[in-house]
Amino acid sequence: MNVTPLGTIGYMISSLAFIFGIRQLGSPATARNGNRVAAAGMLLALIVTELLLGAHNYAFIIPTMLVAAAIGAYASRAVRMTAMPQMVAMFNGMGAGAAMFIGVGDFRDLTAIGNLAPTESITILLSCLIGSLSFTGSAVAFAKLQELMTGRPIVYPAQKPLNGALFAAIVVVGIVLVAMGHGIGLLALYIVMALVLGVTFVLPVGGADMPVIISLLNSFTGTAAAMTGFVLGNNVLIVAGALVGASGAILTQLMSKAMNRSLANVLFGAFGQVQAGAGATEGGTVRSASVEDVAALLAFAQQVVIAPGYGLAVARGQHDVKELADQLEKRGVTVKYAIHPVAGRMPGHMNVLLAEANVPYPALREMDDINPEFSRTDVVLVIGANDVVNPAARNQPGSPIYGMPILNVDSAKTVVVLKRSMATGFAGIDNPLFYEPNTLMLFGDARDSLQKLVAEIKHEYPA
Amino acid sequence: MILADVGVSNQTLAEGLFVFALAAFLGFVLISKVPATLHTPLMSGTNAIHGIVLVGALAVAAVAHDVVGDIIAVVAVFLGTMNVVGGFVVTDRMLEMFKKRPTPGGGKDGDPPR
Numbered sequence: 001m002n003v004t005p006l007g008t009i010g011y012m013i014s015s016l017a018f019i020f021g022i023r024q025l026g027s028p029a030t031a032r033n034g035n036r037v038a039a040a041g042m043l044l045a046l047i048v049t050e051l052l053l054g055a056h057n058y059a060f061i062i063p064t065m066l067v068a069a070a071i072g073a074y075a076s077r078a079v080r081m082t083a084m085p086q087m088v089a090m091f092n093g094m095g096a097g098a099a100m101f102i103g104v105g106d107f108r109d110l111t112a113i114g115n116l117a118p119t120e121s122i123t124i125l126l127s128c129l130i131g132s133l134s135f136t137g138s139a140v141a142f143a144k145l146q147e148l149m150t151g152r153p154i155v156y157p158a159q160k161p162l163n164g165a166l167f168a169a170i171v172v173v174g175i176v177l178v179a180m181g182h183g184i185g186l187l188a189l190y191i192v193m194a195l196v197l198g199v200t201f202v203l204p205v206g207g208a209d210m211p212v213i214i215s216l217l218n219s220f221t222g223t224a225a226a227m228t229g230f231v232l233g234n235n236v237l238i239v240a241g242a243l244v245g246a247s248g249a250i251l252t253q254l255m256s257k258a259m260n261r262s263l264a265n266v267l268f269g270a271f272g273q274v275q276a277g278a279g280a281t282e283g284g285t286v287r288s289a290s291v292e293d294v295a296a297l298l299a300f301a302q303q304v305v306i307a308p309g310y311g312l313a314v315a316r317g318q319h320d321v322k323e324l325a326d327q328l329e330k331r332g333v334t335v336k337y338a339i340h341p342v343a344g345r346m347p348g349h350m351n352v353l354l355a356e357a358n359v360p361y362p363a364l365r366e367m368d369d370i371n372p373e374f375s376r377t378d379v380v381l382v383i384g385a386n387d388v389v390n391p392a393a394r395n396q397p398g399s400p401i402y403g404m405p406i407l408n409v410d411s412a413k414t415v416v417v418l419k420r421s422m423a424t425g426f427a428g429i430d431n432p433l434f435y436e437p438n439t440l441m442l443f444g445d446a447r448d449s450l451q452k453l454v455a456e457i458k459h460e461y462p463a
Numbered sequence: 464m465i466l467a468d469v470g471v472s473n474q475t476l477a478e479g480l481f482v483f484a485l486a487a488f489l490g491f492v493l494i495s496k497v498p499a500t501l502h503t504p505l506m507s508g509t510n511a512i513h514g515i516v517l518v519g520a521l522a523v524a525a526v527a528h529d530v531v532g533d534i535i536a537v538v539a540v541f542l543g544t545m546n547v548v549g550g551f552v553v554t555d556r557m558l559e560m561f562k563k564r565p566t567p568g569g570g571k572d573g574d575p576p577r
Contacts, residue, residue, distance in 0.1 A: 018512050019489060025508045026497040032558035035508050039551040042514065046547075049518045053525040060537050061524050068541045072549035076556065087553050088507045091514075095546035098516045101539035105523035108532060119476045215506050221513045226486075228519040230479045238479055239486040240515040246490025247509055251502060258499055341499040348503040355560040366499070 003052060003234075010048035011236040017041025018240050022247060045236050081356055082313040085346045086145035089214045092221055093138030099224035100131030100191065106231050107187055115181030120231065125174045127227035128187070129194045134220040136198030141214050144207050151207025159204060160268065166197050201267075208387065209266045211346040212255045216263075219248025258341040259404055269400075286422065289440035291452045292460075294416050297440075298324075298453070299461035301378035303334040305370065307407050308354065310344045311384015311419070317447035318357035321383065324454050325359070330463035337363055338370040338380075338407050340388035367407060377412040382433075384418065384446050390431045400429060415439045418446045504557045511550025517543030 003011070018041050024034025072091070079087050103124050110116055116124070143149045173190045177183060205213050222244025229237025256263045298304055306321060325335040337359065343350045351364060365373075374380065382389050385407075392399040393406045409415050410433055417439060433439055442449050497505060520543040524536035 015486075018515075019493070022490070022493050022505075022509065022512070025505050026493065026501060028498070028501060031501060031504055031508075032555065035504075035511070035551060035554045035558055038508060038512055042512070042547055042551070045515060045518055046521070049521050053521060060533060061521065061540055064537050064540050065544045068544035069548040072545040072547070073552050076549040076552040079553070081556075081560070084503070084507075084553060084557060087549070088503075088510055091546050091549040091553065092510050094542040094549075095510070095513050095516055098520050098539045098543035098546060101535050101542070102516060102519040102523050105527065105532060105535045105539065108535070109523070109526050109528065112528065123476070211503070211506075215502075218506055218510050218513070221516075222509065225513045225516045225519070226483055228516055230476060230483075232519055232522050233479065234518065234522070235479075235482050237515055237518055238482050240512050242483045242486035243490040243493075244509040244513040246487040247494040248490075248506070250491055250494040251497075251506055251509075254494075254497070254499075255502060258502075339500075346503040346506075348500040351500045352503070352557055352560045 007048050007052045008235075010044055011234075014041035014045040014048070015236050015239040017044065018243055022243060045240075080316075081353055082316070083146070084352070085211060085214065085349075086142045088346075089138045089141040089145060089210075089217070092214060092218050093135050093142065096131045096134035096138060096217070096221040096224060098131070099127050099221065099228055100135055102228045103128035103131060103231070104187065104191070106228075108184060111182040111184070116178075117181070118178050121178045121181060123227050123230035125177060125187075125190065127224050127231065128191055129170065129174070130220050130224035130227065132191050132194035133198040133201065134217045134224060136195045137202045137213070137217050137220075138198075140199055140202040141210050141217065144202075145210055151210075153206045154203040159200070163197065163200050166193060166200065170194055170197065205267065209259075211342075212252055212259075212263070212266045214346075215248055215252040215255055216267075219245050219252060222246075222248055255342075261404070286434055287440050289416065289442050291442065291449065291456055294440065294442050295453050295456035295460060297379050297414055297416065298328055298333070298381075299331060299457055301328075301333050303336070303373075303377045304328055305336050305338050305374065305377045305380045305409070305412065307338045307340070307380055307382045307385050307389055307409055308343060308350050309340075309383065309385025309388060310349070311386075311446050313344055313349065313353050313384070315384060315446035315448075317383065317450050318353050318359075320447055320450035320454065321354070322357040322359055324450055324457070325363075327454055327457045327463070331457075331461065335363065336365050336370065336373070338367070338374075338409070339364050340367050340385070340407050343385055343388050367405060371408050374408050374411040378414065380409040380412040380415045382409060382415060382417045382419075383450070386419075386431055387429070389433055390429070391433055391436075392429065392431070396432075409433070410436055410438070413438065416442055418442050418444070418449050420445060504554055507550065507554040507557060511547060511554055514543060514547030514550050517547055519543075 017037050021034045021038030024030040076087060107124050110120060144151050170193045173186060177186055202213055222241050226238050226241025226245055229241055256266050328335050339350050387401060389407050389409045391410050393401045393404040396402055415438055520539035524540055527533045527536045
């Protein structure tokens with residue numbers, strides 16, 4: 001926009017706030033402050049924009065912003081910690097949708113005075129394409145995580161060629177649009193195709209890989225924002241969009257690496273399909289234990305390690321875990337928590353969950369730190385975790401998770417698995433751990449089992 | 464009013480690319496060494512930052528010249544605002560969890576982070 005020197009300086013300050021904010025988000029001690037610095041930068045950018053634009057259709061815009069802000073604030077406050085991943089997906093989709101509509105608005109506005117120059121149409125089309133793709137992609141990710149649809153990969157014949165053909169068609173229509181410099185009908189077709197591609201692109205990705213997909217779509221939306229910045233000639237859009245686009249790409253890489261997979265494998269591997277025979281465990285027997293057995297084991301242990309997973313988050317048992325740990329510590333048992341980097345549905349999920357229950361931070365141990373300790377551990381409590389403790393990752397080259405670093409809980413004296421049933425984990429593969437001779441299964445809802453354990457220990461083994 | 468009237472493109476595509484390249488490089492550098500526990504909040508925080516599209520939505524709103532244009536602008540502004548507000552609040556809630564680490568002295572909710 002017609003940026004005054006003061007406006008440019010305002011945009012510069014908010015760009016700096018974004019850079020500084022992202023930097024601070026990278027360290028636990030400063031992260032919260034970083035988020036606030038970025039939010040302040042955002043507020044400044046919005047104020048500067050409104051001042052630059054002057055009086056326009058405020059009658060529509062201000063109420064719209066107030067209502068959206070109220071809904072956004074309410075939704076993000078009301079959501080439970082377990083639902084955070086899908087909230088991120090939802091807000092990401094909204095930003096992407098905004099970028100898509102901005103592209104359409106710019107297109108209509110500019111074509112009202114004549115044909116678009118290629119430099120204008122290319123950036124508009126890119127913001128429409130990336131925005132649309134990320135919009136419906138995020139919607140599918142949301143639906144999968146919210147379990148509105150199956151979390152399993154959805155595959156159909158010729159999926160990749162069809163997606164490829166759709167993408168090629170989008171590119172062709174895009175080229176025609178650039179050459180023509182106008183044509184709202186063709187733009188609508190272009191956008192519909194991009195919206196469809198967003199859906200078909202995320203369908204084959206399994207629920208366990210959703211964090212990686214959300215991170216990738218987040219990076220996309222950042223890039224789409226930068227594209228709108230090109231259209232509008234606005235540096236704060238370009239800077240913020242490029243920062244998010246690039247950092248999101250790196251983050252996506254880091255997350256795939258934490259699962260020992262390539263990004264291509266996440267996107268196209270249809271990971272978590274029902275694997276015929278792979279990793280199947282024949283002839284194993286499962287030993288089921290009672291609450292009383294497990295309580296006794298725990299009460300007389302020297303060291304107990306708790307390995308939490310998504311099941312704990314679902315059962316909302318974090319406070320009960322803490323209480324169990326408190327009871328055990330009163331008896332002089334050392335309690336530690338083994339945090340796998342991808343336990344739960346997002347990296348850091350377990351840290352957030354346990355921090356909510358006031359579990360002391362030093363007791364949370366990262367995988368590399370805790371793995372050597374399992375051989376000195378009397379009891380490992382696996383609560384709602386499955387794939388991250390699956391020894392198939394270590395010793396079954398045919399297994400789809402082979403090579404993924406896991407928590408080596410099976411080297412402990414006794415492993416107690418709290419689980420609702422023998423169902424497979426999110427990756428959909430069998431877990432040989434359950435058939436190990438030193439493994440006991442405590443079936444039932446994690447929270448319920450934990451409460452019974454606490455009651456039993458309080459009653460039978462007071463400190 | 465049309466986009467050109469608010470002087471939208473007072474910078475060339477090449478100048479924009481210059482800024483884009485520098486900012487993208489900065490984005491790569493900033494994230495390359497981040498502990499895994501912060502991946503989720505970082506994703507969420509950057510998710511809020513791309514809510515900057517709201518600036519673009521406001522610009523589109525300012526130049527909308529017919530009812531369809533107004534509707535497009537209102538939808539864009541609505542989505543952009545949700546992205547900004549929801550994004551920052553969700554991130555703050557996540558990071559609030561990190562703060563509540565009781566020190567050996569027994570921390571309370573109101574304690575400053577370390």
